[in-house]
Amino acid sequence: MSAGRGRGIKTSEQLKTSPGDFIRRRNWLQFFGAIAVLILVFRLVWVQLLVGPDLSAAAQNQRTVEVVDAARRGAILDRNGSRLAFTMEARSITVHPASLRKLIDKKHELWPDEVPAYDERTQQIAKDLPKIIGVKDLDADKAGDKRRRQTTEAPEEPSVQEKPEGISSAEILKKLRDEESSYEVLVRNVDPDKAAAIVDKYPELVSERQDIRQYPNGATGANVIGKIGMDGVGQFGFEASRDSRLQGINGGKKIDIAQNGVAIPGSTRDVHPAVDGTSYELTLDLDMQYFVQQQLNQAKANSGAKDASAVVLDAKSGEVLAMAQADTANPNRDMGKEVEAGRTIANSAVSNPFEPGSVAKIITAAAAIEDGVTTPDEVLQVPGSIEMSGVTVRDAWQHDTEAFTTTGVFGKSSNVGTLMLAERLGQDRYAEMLHLFGLGQSTDIELPGESAGLVPQRPQWSGGTFANLPIGQGMAMTLLQMTGIYQTIANDGERIAPRIVRSTIASDGTKTAAPVPEPVRVVSPETATTVRAMFESVLQSDNSGEQSGTGAGNGIEGYRLTGKTGTAQKVDPETGAYSNSQYFITFAGIAPADDPRFVIGIMLDEPVRGVHGEGGQSAAPLFKDIAAWALNRYNVPLSAPREGKLLLQP
Structure with a gap:
């Protein structure tokens, strides 16, 4: 019995590693280490020499932004210099609804006394926009608005409109809370100074340049002059037949943007100025x-x-x-x-x-x-x-x-x-x-x-x-x-x-x-x-x-x-x-x-x-x-x- 039990127990001499075993283990470790080093070296060569330029270019593209300097569309004048069509600079107020909740909640956590929570903040923006712009809230008094439209629809030749006649706060609120949308235009044709006041008060909104084409004489000569669409392209009339020359050539530049969104100094390049469109003096009186x-x-x-x-x-x-x-x-x-x-x-x-x-x-x-x-x-x-x-x-x-x-x-x-x-x-x-x-x-x-x-x-x-x-x-x-x-x-x-x-x-x-x-x-x-x-x-x-x-x-x-x-x-x-x-x-x-x-x-x-x-x-x-x-x-x-x-x- 004792002899059998003795065969299941190793002695201290048996537990000692022989020099040959140690050498074999070291060799294996060196072998696997060499393999790892070769893999790392190969990876480094592959990254640096083979795909490195592509990765560098991709990184460059990710931080490079091309800024467009839009050309101003040429004016259309009559034979005496009276303006038949011209472009006025304005702003569009836009928002990114998909990221708006996260942005507002973060601001609310940091400044709870100054920035309301998401629901209250969006409601505040919707109600405040018509007031800052200086137009009526179309949802504030629908009966009064109905009377207003009946009285203002009559003029045949309206004057130049520099701002929208009215804004629906309900429609603005709906756009603000559409979290599946990545981009929404809340209101167009806003005076640049008022747009600046809006984004100063509500930094989560964006003021984007918008050129407004004005037709100061209403229907007079419109069959000849024509009209441009929301994309700035002539739809009919002279605006269409001379569209390319009226549009001009946009300018622009490239800059690199850091992770914090700030332009990297000295990264501006490929600068080319905008060439405004050609203006036309027509023979019309x-x-x-x-x-x-x-x-x-x-x-x-x-x-x-x-x-x-x-x-x-x-x-x-x-x-x-x-x-x-x-x-x-x-x-x-x-x-x-x-x-x-x-x-x-x-x-x-x-x-x-x-x-x-x-x-x-x-x-x-x-x-x-x-x-x-x-x-x-x-x-x-x-x-x-x-x-x-x-x-x-x-x-x-x-x-x-x-x-x-x-x-x-x-x-x-x-x-x-x-x-x-x-x-x-x-x-x-x-x-x-x-x-x-x-x-x-x-x-x-x-x-x-x-x-x-x-x-x-x-x-x-x-x-x-x-x-x-x-x-x-x-x-x-x-x-x-x-x-x-x-x-x-x-x-x-x-x-x-x-x-x-x-x-x-x-x-x-x-x-x-x-x-x-x-x-x-x-x-x-x-x-x-x-x-x-x-x-x-x-x-x-x-x-x-x-x-x-x-x-x-x-x-x-x-x-x-x-x-x-x-x-x-x-x-x-x-x-x-x-x-x-x-x-x-x-x-x-x-x-x-x-x-x-x-x-x-x-x-x-x-x-x-x-x-x-x-x-x-x-x-x-x-x-x-x-x-x-x-x-x-x-x-x-x-x-x-x-x-x-x-x-x-x-």
Whole structure:
């Protein structure tokens, strides 16, 4: 038994480690230590030499911040320097709701007497913001707010708004407590000084720069000027067509930020200054634009028309002095609500072509005089109808064969007499004249959405094409193109493409005049003078009626005016044929006729009454109103009196 127990017990000699065992253990330790050192050395080499540059760059990127210095958007001015659109610096108050509770709770722990707890603090901010900014809390008195909106919604042309009209404290509180959101804008358009006061009192809020685009004239000229969106990009109008140059080029710099959020001294680099956007001086006359726009609003309401638009050009330069339409949207308001209210953001004068009707007869008159196929006083025997290539065309009034002078053909607006003269010209010559007058071609006026109109190409003319074109049907043109025809006649036969830009102003203040389009000779100065005199017959009045034109009674005492009325049948979309009840009513004229200063084109879409609410559907009274205002504003000298009357019917 004792021997067995003895085998389970080791003696002290047996417990002693032999030198060989010690050496083996030391060798193993050295081996594993060497492996560890090799791993560390490899890791160090890998970090320092292989991935070190990438890690260094990543660390650099984490602490590098690029600060953007936003360029200021260029202004848009009228021809007299009045501001049509400009940028005002303001602030947006923003917050990071996801981290707001943690920030407030930490401040509350450190300064419990000065910083309330989260719920109380957010409630305090929501209530205090409207007071500091100086606007109404929309939730404070909803009944009073309802009355306020009813009284302030009426003004048509609001002044520049430098701050929001009201703030909802409930909406602010909701944003502050939305802990799933990492970023919220509490209020926009805040005065910089008031924004500074807000963040001074509530450091958990952030004041961010916000450039506000101002349109101080409301809806006046908005169809031309356009509007930018919340992202600062032009949405329509001139703001869109010249967006890149108006925006300018943002500047900026790079700096390194330490862990405490403070910029590391000496780390600023890659500094490049902002280049503010180019400013534009347009050819528009703000006062004239306002007057014309108001006249169109009244004319549309009085006549019951679907639309009304007008263009006023400088007779010699082709510059657009006014380009207006009724019911233009106000860019200071919500565009969605403006459109819902029936207002428009389009510019129909350049984008909506239409058949001009008899206004286009001046092309036939100019070509006939230029080619010598007739004279103003030639007497034509004009039947009640004419057949051309199987198409029968009649005058607007029934009559047997009557004698009209060439002047009378246009003064009375005889379709038959016009086609008789067009036949003398021939189809090829007439097609050439359409091209010379710029029809079927874009004017390149630097406004978006311009239509080139529609003129059938000469090889595509069918039998009835030549029976329609000389009387203003079978082709479509924009109001700008239509007005441009008369500008050619006003400018002694030279067509100058209309333009809207007068000059550009660089960010350093350098002003550069816009290039003048190359003129196109259409007819001779003698022909243009003769045609202007002939078309004075349109506005001539005569007690007997025989020598009265289609626009009789719309002259201006002391001035000689010339122009042409137009009535164009619209195409019925259901039948595809010309309607007998739907019309474009047009007028284009020159004032004064003897020394042209202004060219005015007008289009009314389906009026049911006159522009003053009277009977008839002529646009001539509106031409008279606009011309009288323009002549008075620019102090245009009176015309030399004409001796006698023009002979329309012998």
